[in-house]
Each structure stands twice: as C-alpha cells, then as structure tokens.
Amino acid sequence: MSTDTYESVFFSATDGLRLHAADYGRDNPATRERLPVVCLPGLTRTTRDFDDLARQLSSDPKTPRRVVSFDYRGRGRSGWDKDPSRYTIIVEADDVLAGMAALGLEHAIFIGTSRGGLIMHVLAATRPGVMAAGVLNDIGPVIEGAGLVQIKAYLSRTPTPKNWTDAAQILAVAHAKSFPALSEADWMDFAHAIYVEKDGKLQADFDPSLLDGLKGVDLGTPLPTLWPQFEGLGGMPLLALRGEHSTLLSAHTLIEMKNRVPSLETITIPGHGHAPILHLSGIPDILTRFFAAVDKQRQH
Numbered sequence: 001m002s003t004d005t006y007e008s009v010f011f012s013a014t015d016g017l018r019l020h021a022a023d024y025g026r027d028n029p030a031t032r033e034r035l036p037v038v039c040l041p042g043l044t045r046t047t048r049d050f051d052d053l054a055r056q057l058s059s060d061p062k063t064p065r066r067v068v069s070f071d072y073r074g075r076g077r078s079g080w081d082k083d084p085s086r087y088t089i090i091v092e093a094d095d096v097l098a099g100m101a102a103l104g105l106e107h108a109i110f111i112g113t114s115r116g117g118l119i120m121h122v123l124a125a126t127r128p129g130v131m132a133a134g135v136l137n138d139i140g141p142v143i144e145g146a147g148l149v150q151i152k153a154y155l156s157r158t159p160t161p162k163n164w165t166d167a168a169q170i171l172a173v174a175h176a177k178s179f180p181a182l183s184e185a186d187w188m189d190f191a192h193a194i195y196v197e198k199d200g201k202l203q204a205d206f207d208p209s210l211l212d213g214l215k216g217v218d219l220g221t222p223l224p225t226l227w228p229q230f231e232g233l234g235g236m237p238l239l240a241l242r243g244e245h246s247t248l249l250s251a252h253t254l255i256e257m258k259n260r261v262p263s264l265e266t267i268t269i270p271g272h273g274h275a276p277i278l279h280l281s282g283i284p285d286i287l288t289r290f291f292a293a294v295d296k297q298r299q300h
Contacts, residue, residue, distance in 0.1 A: 025058030040116025046076030147248030178273025
C-alpha cells in the first residue's frame with residue numbers, strides 16, 4: 001500500500017507473524033547517497049509517531065534520507081501475538097532485524113524513543129553492526145521507577161474518548177504539565193498518533209495484552225540497569241535527547257551517560273516530558289545537524 005510520501009510494507013517475523021513498516025523516500029535516487037534512518041517507537045506506540053518527522057527528513061531539498069519506521073508486534077498494523085509473553089524487547093529487536101533484512105537495510109542511523117531506545121541497547125549487545133549512529137529519545141540505561149509508575153497509571157486509567165476532540169482533551173489533561181510547549185493543534189495531532197477509529201469508535205492502537213508485562217513489575221525494588229549495553233552504543237556517534245520534564249530519564253542519569261561515553265552529545269528539550277515529540281520544538285534541525293556530522297565523520 002502506498003501513500004503520497006511512504007510505502008506501507010508488510011514482512012514476516014522469524015516466527016511467521018505479519019509485521020508492518022512505513023518506508024519513506026525509498027524510490028528517490030537522492031536518498032541512496034546517505035545513510036537511511038530507522039525509527040523505533042515507544043511501548044504502545046506506532047509508526048504514526050514518526051510520520052511528520054519522516055516526511056520532513058525524506059523530502060529535505062538538500063539532504064533527503066530514506067526513513068523506515070516499524071510497528072512492533074501487537075501495535076499499529078502489525079499482527080497481534082497469540083502468546084503475550086513474547087512482547088519483549090528481545091523478540092522485538094529480532095523483529096526489527098527481520099524487517100531490515102526484508103527492506104534491504106544493512107546499516108542505518110537509529111532513532112529509538114523510550115522502548116525503541118531499549119531495543120537499541122539490545123542490538124548493541126547482539127548486532128551492533130546494523131547501527132551506524134544512534135539517537136536515544138528520552139531513554140537510557142537507567143529507567144526511573146517514578147516514570148514507569150506514571151506510564152502504567154496512564155495506560156490503565158485513560159478513559160475511552162467519545163470523538164477526536166475528546167481524545168485531544170483527554171491527552172491534554174493527562175500530559176499538559178509535562179508538555180507545556182504543545183499547542184491545541186499539537187494535542188489533536190497527538191490524538192491521531194495514539195488512537196485509531198474502528199467501527200465508529202476510537203481506541204488505542206495496540207493489543208491490550210501488551211500491558212500484562214507491566215503488571216508483574218515490582219516498583220518497590222530498583223529496576224535492572226543496562227550500563228554495559230549502553231557503553232556498547234558508545235562506539236558510534238550517539239545523541240541523547242531528554243525532555244525537560246521527563247520522569248523516566250533523570251538529569252542525573254543523563255550526566256552519568258555523558259561521563260561514561262564522553263563522545264555522547266546530550267540535549268534537553270524545553271517544554272517536553274516523556275518523550276519529546278520529534279517533529280516539534282526545533283528537534284528536526286537538531287537531528288539534521290547530527291546526521292550531517294555523522295555523514296562527515298564517515299567520509300574521513
């Protein structure tokens with residue numbers, strides 16, 4: 001299936017599940033001169049989170065890039081797994097590799113938002129060669145329990161919206177303190193990224209069984225950290241974005257990330273929480289500059 005700016009591609013996971021990716025700029029010969037960008041969304045999110053950014057990057061008049069974003073199993077247009085225990089970052093990392101193989105992507109600049117960044121940590125330990133550079137969007141090797149509590153509460157208690165206006169208002173009420181930078185139009189865009197309309201009703205675009213994994217998390221004990229895997233990411237150009245009001249990635253952890261990987265570039269995005277919305281607040285310019293530096297480094 002094609003749209004004006006991207007191709008909707010379906011491929012098979014190693015276990016046969018049908019998965020979906022959105023592929024932007026594939027047929028533009030100019031994009032073949034540069035590294036493609038692979039976009040990995042958060043826990044319950046989909047390719048739509050990256051749509052505006054992908055359109056900008058793939059149609060840039062000077063440096064267009066091919067951009068591929070993935071729907072993990074159980075999200076968006078990908079199939080739901082009959083075994084919810086397989087909704088793990090290990091399985092999802094394998095799915096991403098299957099998608100890259102199906103789409104002919106050997107190396108790419110990765111952008112990982114939240115869970116997507118955790119998948120990048122897994123790839124650093126298992127297949128680091130597929131990543132030429134990386135952007136961690138509000139995620140690091142230490143996940144703050146307070147942030148996970150907030151995510152768990154939001155996902156389990158959010159009311160079902162009656163219409164699109166109601167959906168935007170629900171999101172604004174839930175997240176306005178964390179995202180003061182967002183306008184009324186941004187909240188509506190946010191709603192369209194999260195919800196889909198089925199049988200005349202709006203619903204979140206993921207398998208509800210996906211949340212089973214959160215039920216077993218004991219927030220009374222410290223969560224496991226991923227410092228060795230993070231340090232494995234340090235062998236390539238790396239940028240970490242943190243939302244000013246994030247409760248999942250602390251300012252302290254960001255400093256420690258920089259201490260352990262001095263080459264890491266860190267930027268805090270004002271007016272955003274977890275996780276910064278990548279097509280807003282000048283973030284596309286930040287990413288374009290980072291990509292240009294990656295290109296320049298690879299030429300030497």
